[in-house]
Amino acid sequence: MSGQARKWAWESSTSKGVARLVLLSIADRIPDAQCVAYASVTDLMERTRASRNAVRTSLALLVDAGELEICDEYEGPQHSTVYRMPRPAAWLAKVAAAQKAAPELRVEDVEPLTDADPAPDLKDLDKELLRKHRIWFIAGSESGPRRQNPAGSKSAPARQNLTPRRVRNRPPSGSETDPQNCSEPKVNRRYSSSSAAEVTSATDWQVDDASLAWAQQQGHLERLGEQGLQAADAKWRHYRSAWSPRSTAAWSADWRSWIAREHTPTPQRPNLYALPGGSPALQAGMTKADLHMAALLAAVDEPTGTE
Structure with a gap:
């Protein structure tokens, strides 16, 4: 008899969306002409692929529309x-x-069904036939209280989840002033107040004694010389000036990596990068194009002895 129930659900029901799927799922379980079937909310969730709240809302809509009845007994x-x-x-x-x-x-x-054709009274259901389909009559027995409407009734709100989503369970002990009962920032986080004071820019960062000692121990001070080390430091500050502020430890590690990659100067090589009429020292922060242009200008201004 589930075929007749499904046919009515497809052709005559006014339900839509999830409610229609819920009604069809129940109709598919009807075994006889009494059009009675059992189904739990979990079963309907699996059949319709809908959430628990969506299934309960659909059951309430079907009951209010008169397309579904709940047999409390x-x-x-x-x-x-x-x-x-x-x-x-x-x-x-x-x-x-x-x-x-x-x-x-x-x-x-x-003749077609009309509103004047009522359904048989629930009290007239064949209990023996329903028992064969694993549906038992419980009203007035000692098996338990009467079943409540799982979709909610007019006198009581719909059943709610015991633990709402996005709510954390608080520990059983502790007062309101304890750290475990309130959201406090961790002091060791990256952007906590304890580390915010150490964040600085590359221009304001000063070479610490540990970095200078490292340069001397690794031989970079002897390799570059004091002036070469200062030139490398100036070049590093120029290229890092556009970087976002970092901690002193991060700048120190980056500065050491830069110094370790700096080329060793060659005093025997003529200085081709001196600007005409300027200082023969290498200008910090010059690009490769600027360096090549300075070399060409220096070569043009150099006396040839044929003047």
Whole structure:
């Protein structure tokens, strides 16, 4: 009989979206003409691929629209809820009554269902037949209290989750002034207040004694000389001036890496980078194009003895 219930759900139901899928899932479980079936919220979630709240909202909409009834006096396996589709039940009851009066009458000849054709009373359900389908009558028994509407009723709000999302469980002990009960920044985080004072720019950073001692121990001071080391330091500050501020430890490590890669100057080589009329020392921060232009100008201004 699930075929008749599904046909009604497809052709006559006004439900949409998830509610339509929930109704079809319940209709697919109907075993006989009473149009009664059991289904838990978890089962409906798996069948419809919808969330728990979406399924519960859909059940409430179907109940309010009169397309679904909740049989409070019955329960299925594992205390699952029992539902009935009243309109298909009314149609099948009308067909059965018409064929009982005229056995030769076909289903196609039965008059269409109207609002004046009520569904059989829930009290008249065949309990023995329902028991064969693992649906038990529980009203008035000692098995437990009457089942509540899982989708919510007019007298009570819908069932809520015990623990809302995005809410952290607080520890059982501790007062309001304890760090464990409030969100306090960790002092060792990258942008905490303790490390913010050490952040500086490359221009303001000063070479510390540890870096100078490192340059001397590694032989870079002897290799570059004091002037070469100062020139390398000036060049490093020029190229790092556009960088974002960093901690002193980061600048120190970057400065050491720069000094280690700096080329050793050759005093025997003539200085081709001196600007005409300027200082013969290498200008810090000059690009390769500037250096080549300075060399050409120096060569042009150099006396040849043929003047």
